[in-house]
Amino acid sequence: MAVYTQLANEEIAALIRTEYGLAELALAVGIAQGVENSNYLLELVDGQKFILTLYEKRVAAEDVPFFLGLMQHLAAKGLACPQPVARVNGSLFGKVAGRPAALVTFLPGKCRTRLDVAHCIGAGNALAQLHAAVGGFAGRRANSLSLAGWQAMFEKIEPRVDEIQPGMRQMIAHELGYLNEHWPEMAGLEQGIIHADLFPDNVFFDAHDRVSGVIDFYFACVDAFAYDLAITVNAWCFERDHAFNRTKAHALLAAYRKTRPLSDAERAALPVLVRGAALRFLLTRAHDMLFHEKSALVTPKDPAEYVRKLRFHQSVTDAGEYGI
């Protein structure tokens, strides 16, 4: 949970002019949405819009070049995503108020909170295009939030996690045991750079419900493409009451497979991958709820949502439930 860095208008105007050689700043608005970084919407007098991001402590400074390089690579491949703007000195980033910071182009469109099947199709299609576009990018970043990372995070929250919901400790311990036993051999699943956080707030749509772009690459890392798909199914295919929506899952997976067909190993692994993906967000949300800074901008997200999703996946006996 990021603490918000307040920048003075003059500071932003000087940055834009001096470091980026851009025109006069007309508007600078601190954006309340988003939990990881401090973001400002900037508009120049010529109407161009940008997002200025200050990477707060959850984003490691040494990872910033990877994230920005990835966005630059994807934009060059024609994917609609924010494009980092180089400073006059050629660098894609630099310090602002003591933090690593970058300027990226503003992406039109808006995320949706009420999702129908068309949006799920859009998400599946966007994820497949992303997986097709990462090829050739040389950057590498390990996934710190995979099986070993979950175990470490559980150890940190274990003494207090039942404060959130009684029985949570036992549920996580049991699930970690199951996953340790059943987690697929990753070498058998195609690896690449995954988004790892393709939630509905990170996919923008135009007025005709077509995907206009994907944002927030700050969890991107090397992992199995099918695991990214599992995260996305969890994020898009449950209703507000947390009931699983088969129709949406079928549609999302079919849209994905149209661009990137799944291997037999990926299809077989999906029921375990969605459990792991659910546990991953259960753990980080529980962690954020227990350890969030009081001065943080945004109230922590509810881990109970992922308890229910995980329970659903635990109950699934037939992989056909996921439409594969």
Place this chain on the structure above:
Amino acid sequence: MAVYTQLANEEIAALIRTEYGLAELALAVGIAQGVENSNYLLELVDGQKFILTLYEKRVAAEDVPFFLGLMQHLAAKGLACPQPVARVNGSLFGKVAGRPAALVTFLPGKCRTRLDVAHCIGAGNALAQLHAAVGGFAGRRANSLSLAGWQAMFEKIEPRVDEIQPGMRQMIAHELGYLNEHWPEMAGLEQGIIHADLFPDNVFFDAHDRVSGVIDFYFACVDAFAYDLAITVNAWCFERDHAFNRTKAHALLAAYRKTRPLSDAERAALPVLVRGAALRFLLTRAHDMLFHEKSALVTPKDPAEYVRKLRFHQSVTDAGEYGI
């Protein structure tokens, strides 16, 4: 300190279309700045910009018509301030997410954090124009934060105020005693609707350091114009190290008096009014620091700033210090 109300993009788009009969929404961004209400910057596909404000609990629902009526009156008088947009049903406000809410026009320009004499002249001039423009507005709202209100607020925070800074309790008690004795007869000072919160973040400037508008009328009330001037002097004429800047005070007061000359009674009262105005912000900041909600968006402002301002005013023996 307001808790931030999260609105879905679809909710905002539907509101704009249905309740306001406006064109397609292109952009909706929750604004991180500001402590009292939830604000969204909206842009339509035709480029028009608006601010959507949801009044959180610090603004009493029954006061909303007064605030919006005042802004409408001032805009009609040619003052650059946000102009409320009427709904298709003719009302200037309505409920959004259970809160009173209004749409106002977006004001170009940006507030400054580094203030020089030119900005102080702008502020003095803007305040005088505001005082000249409120005439003829029929709305009335009492100032709940005047002498009697300060006493009540002190009683609430008294048991804990020394937690913030030792000696604060005694200082406030002493100052309240002084003000009870020396507070001017209000009948002798010209009354009208005052802004009551003309801080630098509420005055926008264009690229040439000319005032482009005044915002945030949510403390406006009936009181002495000279008291509003005292609040403004406190807000604009101290340096970052809280040293009083005579040059700025002289310039601000001279700019004000060019449009609205001060009476003898107003000039005589100013040294006491700036003490009262300093105590008022000392009290509310101390209150907010002690009682702010943990889930609030913004960290409370430092009351110590106003302790130092008050100490300065207490030390002044010659009213010439203020340039009057």
